[in-house]
Amino acid sequence: MQRGSRRRFLAAAGGLAAAVALPSTAAAQATRTPFNDMPDVIRRLVGSAQINPGKVKLGLPPLVENGHLVPLTVSVESPMTEAAHVKAIHVLTEKNPLPEVASFHLGARAGRASVAARIRLADTQTVVAIAELSDGSFWSDSTHVIVTLAACLEEL
C-alpha cells in the first residue's frame, strides 16, 4: 500500500459478528493433516485436460531466507475479452505442508490477467502456477525457489 495519495479508504467491520458466514467446508479443511499431494490436487483442478507450458509468467525471488513472506506475481498472456480470457489462476507448491496456496478467479472484466500476493514457502521447492482459460485450456509456469534456512536443517 505504498501509494499513499491514492489510498483513501480505511475500513474496519465488525469481523466476528458475521459468524453465519462460516462455510461448512472451512471447518473440515481446518483439521486437514499436512500432506502434500500436489499432483492429485492438480488433477482435481484440471480434470482430464492437458496442461500446456507457456502463456503464464510466475514471478518469485530465486532465493528467500525463511519463506515467511515471499512476494508472488502471476500474469497470463490473454486478450481478456468475453470470448477469450483467463477464468482462474491457481498457485501450488510441491513441498509445503499442503499444496494449495491460492486460487484467483477472474474474468474479462479484469482487463489484464495479473495478480500479486505474499505467500509462505516451507522449503526449497518448485512453485507452480496454472491458468484456466475460457476455452477450457490450461497453461502453466513453474519456478524453483531456494529457502536458504532449509540448508541449515538438512538431515538434522
Place this chain on the structure above:
Amino acid sequence: MIQLNINGKSEQVDVEPNTPLLWVIREQLGLTGTKYGCGVAQCGSCTVHLDGAAVRSCAVPVSAVTGKKITTIEGLAAGNVLHKVQKAWLDHEVPQCGYCQAGMIMAVASLLRDKPKPTDADIDATITNICRCGTFNQVREAIHAAAKA
C-alpha cells in the same frame, strides 16, 4: 589536533581527546589490523604497543598517548622481514578465523621483549587474549618457537 607517533611516523588527528586510541587507529589513520572485539579491555583484539608495552587500545583515550611511540600490527615487521612472532605464527599456522590474532601477536611480541624465554607459567599469566576459535595450543607452540628463534 593531537600529535601521534605511530609505526615510526608522525600523524596529526582531529578528534575528541577522549576518543579511544583504537578508533583513532582504525578510523582516522586507516590501520584496520587492530580490531574491535569488546570495547572494555576484556578480549585483547585491540592490543597495540605503547613504547613497546602491550596495551588494549579500546580503553586508552587518545589524549593519553601523546609523546609515546605507538606500534600496531602493521608496524611490527621490520620492513620486509616478518617479526619472529609473525614468523612463528606462520610456521605453526596459528590463526583460524584470525580476527583476534593481531592482538594476540602484539601481546606475545611484548611478552618476548620483557621475557625472551617465557615459561608456560609466564605465558599463562601474561597472554589473556580471547580467541573464540580456540587456537591456544598453536599459540603456545608458536611462542616457544619464537623464543628459540
Place this chain on the structure above:
Amino acid sequence: MADARIDVPATAKPGEIIEIRTLVRHPMETGFRRTQLGALVPRDIITRLVCTYNGIEVFRAELHPAIAANPFIAFSTIAVESGTIAFTWTGDNGYSVTASAAITVG
C-alpha cells in the same frame, strides 16, 4: 491499523484498467505452529476474498495457509461506471470483514 486497507483509484476513465490492492490484518495462523507449551495452534485463516463492482463479482480469491500473515492481494479490473467497489474477506471461526470504495468514472 484498521483491519482492512484497500487501494482503489478515486477516479478513472471509462475502460481504463485499474489496479486494486488490498491488505487485511490477520495472522493467517497455519495450523502447523506450536505454542510455548508445544501444543498445536489451531488453524485460523482467511479463506476467501470477494470483490464486487456495483454488486457484480469481478474477482474472487480462495486462500490457504500458505498465504502470508496480513494477506496482501493485488489484481485489476476495468473501470466501467461510477459506483462502489466492495470487498469481503471471510474465513475460519466466522471471520468476516468488509470494506468498500467509491469510484468516479468519467
Place this chain on the structure above:
Amino acid sequence: MNSDNPNLSRRFFIIGSAAVGSGLALGLNIPFGPGIVRAADGSPEVTAWVVIRPDDTVVIRIARSEMGQGTLTGLAQMVAEELECDWSKVTTEYPTPGQSVARKRVWGNFSTGGSRGIRDSHDYVRRGGAAARTMLIQAAAEAWRVPAAECSAANSVITHQPSGRTTTFGKVAEAASRITPPKDVALKDPKDWKIIGKPVRRLDTLDKLTGKQVYCADLKLPGMLNATIKECPVFGGKVKSFDAAKVAGMKGVKKVVQVGDTAVAVVADTWWQAKTALDALPIVWDEGENAKVSSASIAEILKAGLDAPQAFIGNQNGDAKAAIAGAAKKVEAVYAYPYLNHATMEPMNATARYTADRCEVWCPTQNGEAAFAVTLAASGLPADKCEVYKIHLGGGFGRRGAFHDYVTQAVRIAKQMPGIPVKLLWTREEDMAQGRYHPVTQCKLVGAFDAGNNLTGLHMRISGQSILAAVRPQALQNGRDPAQFQGVAPSGEFEFGYGVPNLLIDHAMRNPHVPPGFWRGVNINQNAIYIECFMDELAQAAGQDPLEFRRKLMGKHPKHLAVLNAVAEKAGWGKPAPQGVFRGLAQMKAFNSFVAACAEISVSGGNKVTVHRIVCATDPGYAVNRAQIERQIGGSFVYGLSALFEQECTVKNGRIEQQNFNDYSSMRIAQMPKVEAIIMPSGGFWGGVGEPTICVAAPAVLNAYFAATGKRIRSFPLKNHGITMV
C-alpha cells in the same frame, strides 16, 4: 603459495592486497553475466570451478565460506587433486551469489554450516577439477594433433607420453576454455590421492599475521558512512519513540533512522561518533508482554515438561516405562543446559549501498545465498539488480548462517540514505543482546536395572526449546523437531551408540520467547552431556567401570566403539593416572562422524579444576587435512569448555542480562588443556569436522570431575556451583 617464506617479498605485498583489491573491483565494477567464461581479470575459466591465468596461477572458486575452519583450503585440495595442478600455484576466490543466480547455481549450495562444507560438496567440486583437467589435456592434444589418451597431466604440466613433449596449464587454458566440458568424468580412487589427505598449509594465513586481512568490519568504501544500532532488548518488542533532536547536533552525526519496527540506528562520519550518539539517544521501547519473562519463569515451564504426559518421540524400542516400573533398581537424574551466545570475535556487521536500481551488500556470512535473499527482500529489488560480496568472517559458529538480521538492517539503513555506502557495525553489547541463542533445555533420565545389574530400560525426557518450531514451523514432522534428538537418534548422522532393550527418548516441546539459533554443534552439546554423564551414573549404580559398562551396550555399534576404545587406550584407561589426576570418558556420533574423548583433570580445593589433557578420537570417514582437523578439535574444545565452565545467557525482564566478555567469559590460554587427536578415518562415508568433537569435551570433563570429587554437577555453567577452571 610460498606462505612459508619469512620475508616480505614483493609478492607478499602485491598478492596480499590484490586478493582484497580484486574482490572489491569485481564487486564494484565488473558485471558478471550468464555464460561468461572469463574471470574478472580476463583469464579464461576452464570450468566454473577453475580459472587458469597465463602465468599458470590456478584460481579455484570456493562457494562455501571460510571462517577459520579451513574449508577454503580443504575444498581447494579437492579441486586441485583432480585437476592435477601444482599446489603451490593455487589461489582461491569466492563467486558471488548474484553470479550464482545468473548462472543457475553452477557452484551449488553456498551454505556453510552443519559441518557440511566439504562432505556435501566433495563429489561435485572434484568433478569440476577433473573436468577441467580433461579439457586442458584435450586442448594440448589438439594443439599437438595427437590423441588425448596419449597425454597426461601432473603438477600443472601436460605431457605427451610418446614424444615427451610438454606444455603447461597456463599455455592451453585459453583453448581449453572453448572446449565443451565432458558429460562425465571418473574420479580418482582415494588411495591415489596426493593432495587430499595431506596436511598442506592453509591458503589464508599470511595476511592474518600482518593486519592486511580485511574483515568485513574493516571494510572501507569511498564516501562510506558508519552506523551502529540498538534493537529493542526485549525480544518481540518495538520502538515506541526516540528523540533524534537530542543527538542531531553531535559531531559527525548524519542521520538517526528507525530500522523496521524494532530498532534505531545512528549514522555518522565515524563509528565512534555513531556509537557515542546512539548511547546518548533517548529511546522508548514498547516492550510488550515478554518483558515479564525471566530465567526462573522459563525454568518453571521447562521443569513442568519433564513429567508432562505428552511428548514427541525421537527414539523408541521395547517398553521403557514398563521396564522402569518393574525395575529392581532405578536411577534418576535431572540436568539443565542454558542459553548461549555465539560471541564471534568480530561483532555482527554489514555494509550496504542502495540506489533505486541497485543494491550491493558486503557482509561476513556463512551463506552468501541467504545474505543475498535478505538483500532482495529488504531492498525490494530483483535479483539482477542486487549483489552480495562475501568478506572474510571474524568467526561464524552458526550465528552468520541461518539468520541475516544484520544484513537486513544494513540494507534498511542504506535505503534511507540512497547512494551512500553505510557500514553497520554492532557493539559487543548489541551482539550479546541480539543473539540467536543456543536453545535452553532440561532433561530427566531414568534408568532401570534388573536384579543382575543389567540395564533393562532407559527413558530420556528432554524438555525445552525447539529451533525448528521457532524458525521453520512448517517443517516440523507433525509437531516433532527431529533436530532435538541429535546424538540420540535411532539412525543416521546422529545415531545413538547404545543398545538398550527398552528405550524411550522423547521431547516435551517448550518454546520460550528468546530466539533460538544454531550454535556450533547445535543440540549435540547438551544431549551429549545428558546421555554421557548419565551413562557414568548408571555405571556407578551398577558398580561397573564406565568404559566396560558402555562397551557392553555398544555391541551393535562398532564404529562408535572403535573411537571410544581408541581414546581409552591412548589415555591409559584402566591404568593408574598420575597422582591427583582423574579421568572421564564420552562418545557420540555427530554430523556423521564418530567421536570420543577421555579427559584428565585434577581438582584442588574442591572447586578449582585443571583440565590437563583431552585425548580425542574422530572417525570422519575421510580426512582431507589432518593439520586442520587437529585444530578444529582443539578449537571445538575451547568453544565447548568455555560454555561448560563460564557461559550462560540469563533472562531478566524479557531481555538477556549479559552484556560483554566481562560477564560472558571465554577460556584463556592458561586454561587450555593439551589435546591429543586420534584421526582414524575408516572410509566409505563422509563425516563433518568443525562441530562433532565439541560435544564430547564437556561430558568427559564432568565424568572426570565426578571421579575426582564424587560430585555430579547437573546444571551449567559450572561457575554457578563455584567451580572454576584454572
